Amino acid sequence: xxxxxxxxxxxxxxxxxxxxxxxxxxxLASNPKGNQMRIVVIGGTGRLGSEIVARLEEDGHEAVAASxxxxxxxxxxxxxxxxxxxADVVIDASNAPVWDDAAVLDFFQTSARNLTAATVxxxxxxxxxMSIVGADRLPESGYLRAKVAQEEVVNRALVPFTIVRxxxxxxxxxxxxxxxxxxxxxxxxxxxxxxxAVAELAAGVAKVAEGEPVNGIVEVAGPExxxxxxxxxxxxxxxxxxxxxxxxxxxxxxxxxxxxxSLVPDEGPRLTPTRFDDWLEQR
Ligand SMILES: NC(=O)c1ccc[n+]([C@@H]2O[C@H](COP(=O)([O-])OP(=O)(O)OC[C@H]3O[C@@H](n4cnc5c(N)ncnc54)[C@H](OP(=O)(O)O)[C@@H]3O)[C@@H](O)[C@H]2O)c1
Numbered sequence: 001x002x003x004x005x006x007x008x009x010x011x012x013x014x015x016x017x018x019x020x021x022x023x024x025x026x027x028l029a030s031n032p033k034g035n036q037m038r039i040v041v042i043g044g045t046g047r048l049g050s051e052i053v054a055r056l057e058e059d060g061h062e063a064v065a066a067s068x069x070x071x072x073x074x075x076x077x078x079x080x081x082x083x084x085x086x087a088d089v090v091i092d093a094s095n096a097p098v099w100d101d102a103a104v105l106d107f108f109q110t111s112a113r114n115l116t117a118a119t120v121x122x123x124x125x126x127x128x129x130m131s132i133v134g135a136d137r138l139p140e141s142g143y144l145r146a147k148v149a150q151e152e153v154v155n156r157a158l159v160p161f162t163i164v165r166x167x168x169x170x171x172x173x174x175x176x177x178x179x180x181x182x183x184x185x186x187x188x189x190x191x192x193x194x195x196x197a198v199a200e201l202a203a204g205v206a207k208v209a210e211g212e213p214v215n216g217i218v219e220v221a222g223p224e225x226x227x228x229x230x231x232x233x234x235x236x237x238x239x240x241x242x243x244x245x246x247x248x249x250x251x252x253x254x255x256x257x258x259x260x261x262s263l264v265p266d267e268g269p270r271l272t273p274t275r276f277d278d279w280l281e282q283r
Contacts (some may be wrong), residue, residue, distance in 0.1 A: 038062045040087045040207055042074060042115060043094030048130065049262060051202030052093055069190065074111035084122035089209045090115070092127040101142030108150035116157035126194065126213045127161040128205065129154045133219055134263040139257035160213035164205050167221040167265065169198040170279050173235045175245070176228070180251055186236070186243050187251035188229035191258035194265060195231065196222030197279055200272035219269035226276055238280050
């Protein structure tokens with residue numbers, strides 16, 4: 001097949017199910033030249049990773065979901081060289097299985113060291129690492145300190161890279177509530193954040209992976225800033241969860257107090273389209 005004229009496999013699959021659907025045609029716009037690549041998604045079975053894999057397939061790429069379940073472990077190194085053989089791009093969308101401060105730091109540092117080393121050996125052209133908007137502003141949080149340490153390993157590695165700092169997923173807001181719950185009360189700060197639908201963040205990550213490495217940071221965020229206490233209360237209420245949200249400016253968010261803008265993106269993030277109100281309604 002001539003590379004420039006290749007028909008993305010996602011479209012062929014759709015056609016075989018009875019015709020092309022409009023959303024698929026829209027997705028093609030993000031890969032207009034049909035440049036098919038082999039893209040390995042570490043953590044490709046996770047919440048974000050599985051959406052990235054789906055989106056890359058829709059764009060016509062060979063997307064490989066890699067995780068311990070499929071024999072690829074960034075901590076032990078098992079299966080890494082085999083998975084990365086022939087890859088054009090690697091996306092690290094893995095997450096630590098445990099989040100206490102020492103364990104999460106060890107996970108992200110070890111994982112990033114092993115993965116960047118294997119990526120350099122495999123001659124991969126673009127390494128995309130997932131991080132979090134505001135991670136560098138909140139050193140009191142062990143989890144966010146670990147994300148910054150992961151970024152530093154990527155920064156020092158001898159591989160062309162893009163760090164994608166994403167905002168919180170709408171789908172993660174319930175977990176935020178659980179992390180701050182005490183019995184029937186959930187204490188939340190009135191700080192702003194800019195959450196997004198995970199599938200749309202994944203589309204943003206796929207687009208970054210399809211482009212050239214920037215050797216720096218790209219931010220992807222939801223369309224509007226929201227107050228965290230209010231958003232959490234609305235998610236709980238929509239789920240029929242009777243817990244009460246109490247606004248408390250000192251309530252910790254994964255180990256740190258938040259300022260009003262700690263989790264808000266810098267100037268010029270790439271924005272996802274779906275607003276929180278519409279997402280809640282669709283659910
Ligand atoms: N949650 C949010 O709102 C948010 C916002 C911005 C950025 N992020 C970032 O996005 C990334 C993904 O988060 P998520 O919530 O989608 O994570 P998740 O659902 O917990 O998925 C984690 C993935 O990592 C894999 N994994 C765990 N240990 C591994 C190892 N040793 N080697 C290879 N893969 C391993 C898991 O595989 P198994 O299923 O086989 O265990 C799973 O596929 C993280 O870096 C996170 O910091 C998250």
